Amino acid sequence: MELVQMQKNLQDYTKSLFLEGILDSQFLQLQQLQDESNPDFVSQVVSLFFQDSDRILNDLSLSLDQQVVDFKKVDPHVHQLKGSSSSIGAQRVKNACVVFRSFCEQQNVEGCHRCLQQVKQEYYLVKNRLETLFKLEQQIVASGGMIPAMELGF
């Protein structure tokens, strides 16, 4: 594919992520932090996020499958997930976590299960998207192009 086309695709794709509410301005902040001195900052943080989240979601599933659910264990996990997702701008994961926490406070097991599914769904969605995004970026870099800077203001 032509480089310009690829760049346009990337731009559109990123834009769509914002429009769908998968990402928010925090992700742009993250992108701004990336510069020559630290060219892989975004992917670094995001992959860290993936690692952490995989672990946390695993832990959460285990905790919630217990016969007696210990909400004191569940809540910090959700809190952490919320913090890390908001840090990378994964807005919808964060929102789902907010709901999740409110169910934790109510000690509503059923609600928590539902929310876990929700969080997982959102997480896999954002993971999928971000991976696609990085793939597109890598393609552009590989073909010697610049990654177009995203505009602010969404």
Added chain:
Amino acid sequence: MPMRCGVLRYDLHVFLVIVFGTIPIKIWRRTTKNITNNVTLSTEDLLSSLVSEIENIGKIIYPKTNLSTIGLARVIDSYLTNNDVTQFTEIQTQIAPMLFQAYTTIPQVSQVSYISRNGLLFSYITKLNTSFSVFANSSSGEDYTWYTQTVDQLTGRLNGNAKKSQRYTDWFQDVQGNCTTAFVGTSLGGEDNENLFHRVVSLNSKKGAVSLGFPVKTFTGVLNRLNLHGGELYMWNKDGTLLVRQGYSLNASFFFSNGSTCFGKESKFQAFCSVLEVSGVPLSYTLVFPNKDRGLSIENASMYLLIVTMFLGLCWPLGFVVFMLQAARRDMHMRVTLINQMEATQQAERKSMNKSQAFASASHDIRGSLAGITGLIDLCREEVRPGCELETSLDQVNACTKDLVALLNSVLDMSKVESGKMQLEEEEFNLAKLLEDVIDFFHPMAMKKGVDVVLDLHDGSVFKFSNVRGDRGKMKQILNNLVSNAVKFTVNGHISIRALAQKPSSNSTVFLVSDPKRNASMFSKCKGIPMEMRKSVFENYVQVRETAQGQQGTGLGLGIVQSLVRLMGGEIRIIDKAMGEKGTCFHFNVLLTTLECSVSDMKVRYDIEAGGDCISTPNLGLRITTLLGGGINIRNLSPRLNNFLGSSPKHDGSRVVLLLKDEERRRVTEKYIKSLEIKVTVVEKWEHLNHALERLFRFSPQSSMGRAECSLRSRELPLIGMDGKSQIPRMRSKSFSTVVLLMIDAKTGPFSELNDIVEQFRRGLHHGISCRVVWINAPPNACENERGDINCSKPLHGPRLNRVLKMLPEFGGNEPIETPSERESFINSARTGQKPIGNPEDEQGTSKPSDDENILNGKRVLVVDDDHIPSLVATRNLKKIGVSEVKQCNSGKEAVRLVSEWLTQREQQGSIDMLPFDYIFMDCQMPEMDGYEATREIRKVERKYGVHIPIIAVSGHDPCSKEARETIEAGMDAFLEKPLNQDQLCKVMRELESKI
């Protein structure tokens, strides 16, 4: 359970009935007893009182008859012992006067007589109220005769003729003997046989007897006057002669037989018998009372009473029972209804809850699926050949999914508002800018339909308070919704948005009224919202059918808008339009805090009115309106001078000539420029432009220059710039050349001709007058010339208009304010339909980093967070603004340890001048030891050494929330919202730096 209650209650009822029923019977018993007693008592009383009365009568009526008789007898006796009286003549002359004396003196006496032994008789008798004398002048023998002769009333002498009278011997023979008796007997006097009480006393000398008689009639008359109270009185003497019978109520028969008295009567009665002595005569009497009768009547009465009480005692409980039964039935009925209703309500609640849950999960699912679809579309797009039809279809599908997501978001917003989870996110923003952005966004869309969107900032009050703090996103959402509705439903005419700021009350608040006017056409093709639909328009899921035809939408928009407006402390309503005006005007106000120094911390209330405005203007080809000098001058000037501008010698300063297509825009722009005290000329049709320009500038303005300066210099413009950067400078006090600013909408006429007119005008200008042209919607590149003309394809209003006006010398601009690059972006943004220039974010993006780059140069910072992703981001952020060393640690305990270790180490070395870290960024919620506690610990340690490390709280909570306040209470110095944002970070750090 209710049944058992009912049974208990009936038991209680029966008990009550018995209790209340027995009470009247008891009362009845007591009363009847009392009555009977009273009756017996009163009968006894009556009897005894009657008896005593009769006795009294007997005693009183002839009290001293005996004594009088004896006295008379003694007198006569003593006379007779001294004189021998044997002859009747002697009696007549000697005894008779004494008898007459007694006859006249003794009261009530009706007969006084002397009877000698040998049968001579002389007596005075009262008969029919006249006195007579009855005498026998010869002793008893064969020719023994009684004579009756009238008597002289005064002397007692006989007069008239003596008549023979019948001789009564029934008691006379007895009296002739020597005896003293008393009896009832007939009168001596003759035919009428009147009964008298006779009192006879014989003389001691045995020569005769004296007798006095008293009438029985008087006595019976007294007795007859007695009230016997329904009883009867019988009185008789010992011979069995009935003297008195009084009262006939009983119809009793009375007779004597064998010396005893008998009463005959059918009914029972009570009798009282006694003897009464009247002037020495014993009389028997009997009082009879209807005893049995009385008892019967009392019984009857008590019987009636009993029946009544029984009725009362039994019937009202019966009635009561009936009533209670009815009440119970009603009660049961109501209970059943209530239970049914409750069940129905619960069911409805359950349903609604299930529905909203299903709704929420469904919308999440939908979102997921939509995300999937967009992802798939992207995948497809990668593989599709560019430019082919499939790609356009894919783009369309993509657009559709975006619409769906937006729809979903509004639905979710609605449920958020409903559940009260919606909260305001306060941030600083520029309201004027926001208004402009919104309108710019909708302008091209509206222009496509031939509808102009006009921003009317009215008196410019929005500029005064344009930097505000509030929820920008929601404000924008409100405006977007209203304006998009306006654009959607307006077929013809224009949409005007008027905004103004006001102080809501004396307590330092400011209102800003703004009004998107949503509107309609002058040609009555448009549809307003019908009156009756106005209320329901703000309800969810409601669309006005008449107007919604052919329009899409869920009808959620205005409901959300209303919720949002209320959330921001305002109210939204539809305003009535004047007669003849079409369209609908929405008016809303919100409260925002201003950030201007002069009015810092003030709340500003922004009223925004949306509505259509159709002003019918007189069909004039040219309308020249102007405003001289300033408000004060205007008042002093005569209207004549104002009238014709062209010839006015006072013409000076700069002038703006407007040639705009839309009438409303013309009006609004003119008004606004006028409010800045700049003269405006409005030209309505392009054909008139030439003529208007010629008339305006035929005369040289030079001559009046001096005066104009004075009038302008003496006043300051009431305009304060919209924000720090674009503030319009105060009017310069030194003289300046006149500038004519032409604002021409190229769509009003053929561009080339318009251009020619302008060029011609330019050439003909006097020296000292310069001319600038702002083309609106001119063809690209058509007016790029060296004169600094501007081509603007965006509507001129709000801040953009201000920038254009800054070219005027009054505001300090000799040069066009737009730099070429800006102009470029002006055009660019217009062309692509993206955000216009001058966006605060853009400006920050280009200008701030240079300032911020080194804000924390060389500082050392500790970042405490249990989660390493935010920690990493924070680190990166900090490095970006010049921090030389960032230490990360992942728990509160660790942080406390680091700080205290470092401090003790330093103390050992003898110097604690250098702090371990310049700043600590502390996450609030951490396992083991949270941020609050860690801060308190650190503060405790610090106190020993007398140092203070600024600690910045980092938390996912709102900056205005309770948690944020708690951080400050825990001893932290500042609060940052998570996730970290470079702008906020810089702002907070700058504040902290300035404090230090």
